[in-house]
Amino acid sequence: MICRLCPRNCAALRTETQGAGLCRMPEGPVVARAALHMWEEPPISGSRGSGTIFFSGCSLGCVFCQNEKISHRDFGRPIPLERLADICRELIAQGAHNLNFVNPTHYAHVIARLLAEHPMPVPTVWNSGGYDRVETLRGLEGKIQIYLPDLKYLDPAVSAKYSAAADYPQAARAAIEEMVRQTGPCRYDENGLLVRGTVIRHLILPGQVNGAKAVMDYVAGTFPPHTVLFSLMSQYTPWGDLCQTPELDRRLRRGEMTAAADYMRNLGLDGFCQERTSAKEEYTPPFDLTGV
Template identity: 40%
Template sequence: METGCSLCPVSCGADRKTEDGACGGGNQMKIAKYGLHFYEEPCISYRNGSGAIFFCGCSLRCAFCQNFELSRNLRGKEIGAKDLAAIFQELEERGAENINLVTAGHYIPQILKAFALYRPKIPVVYNTHSYEKIEALRAIDPFIDVYLPDLKYFSPKISLRYTGKANYFEYASRAVEFMMEKPLDMRAGKMFSGCIVRHLILPLCSNDSLEIVRWFFAHTGDAYFSLMGQYTPYGDIAAFPELNRRITRREYDKVANLVCAQNSDRIFLQQLSSADEKYIPDWDF
């Protein structure tokens, strides 16, 4: 890693050989868990589960993060490129439908070293918050089959409030447009190549969600849209009283109705029953 990290839009300038970046990532990769994961979209989890690898640290750091302990780097284990390559192989042997790199953008240089040691024989999924630089995505794109990006905020005021970054949509929209260019290959209900853009509805933010929906369906191409209703109060939200509740049926229906009005067959709708802490993994490695 070169001195002065500028891998993500934060461009914190950290020397990650000697210190952690603003994302919490250092020179060594750090993961909290890996294994077969069954809570992705049906075409990703499919029959045997997605081979998810949960990386620690995050450049976006949403206050309400459902994976708060990971994004704040509070737990996990350091691994090298050889270790990650071995995890790829182990997940394949366990029957994983794909290799799912969860919040991995701040470790792209290290992950590329793992791919140089072992190229998975099953699809590779890049699961991201989308606060990414196009240059970083281009570097890892030759190894990625499926993109699974979140498109979290449209309003700079809302992204500033919950992440401290007013420029989220500026970067994320360009990143998502890049990811939506991945050719679609869906066979027998399993995605081998393509893109699913996710959006999580937040309390009091349904109008912002409507803007996300409108933006997506003006740019969609072959991509799928996944609307999530799973928001559960979690993380560091004491200063945000509006986040101390789940979304209402009215908030959910307001956004879901606009999604359904697009008459698209490339839609996933997550039900409100998914808003439960039982779906947050146990992070004991």
């Protein structure tokens, strides 16, 4: 395939066995982990967990990525589509409330085919970094019930420095607006589990409280009340080689989280504030081919 799935629009030739482009992945899926996950937002994890499938490779270059073993070093196992369908069924049999495709952007074509050929009896979750193309997302309409994108930054200089993508703010805003168009306001089942809607995540970075406030201003000013959920995350943990960005080589200070959480409450955003105790390495799942 000539790939134009993500905003890089790199037109790389991805074959069934040969990786290419900035995501470095072949056309077929490469998966690093598939298991029940209890650490998503409450209406997604519920009481039994979200059935998470972690794809390898990534078209972003976030210097702080906690999943860098799969996003930067490309750990994972190539599998055929039928095995991916079996993994989905196995997670449902284990009790998964939903199927959660993590880092799926460069495998949009695979997920679209999977869900067309193998309709699933539980909601499906598109859990991405927010760096998605609107045209690609439109190909998923009707197949994805819950969108769970990051909105990392609105400053092009910051996104260029930390994610090697100066166009991230523009691309992510357009993508999230398309996601909300597709899902409409959040809807829940009788147990309070999300069955349809968009949850926008923002990870507070050290020294970037003003950036977090700008993201929240955008969400509050763009979407009518009670349309989306907003998840303010404080789990940032220094990770990988940060010698070029030493300002990120620390955990959040209590005052940074408090200031951001207060701002969220004052805006009246519906959603969640993650506790600072989540900033622990053990909250990053082991990428060891579990369930693959």
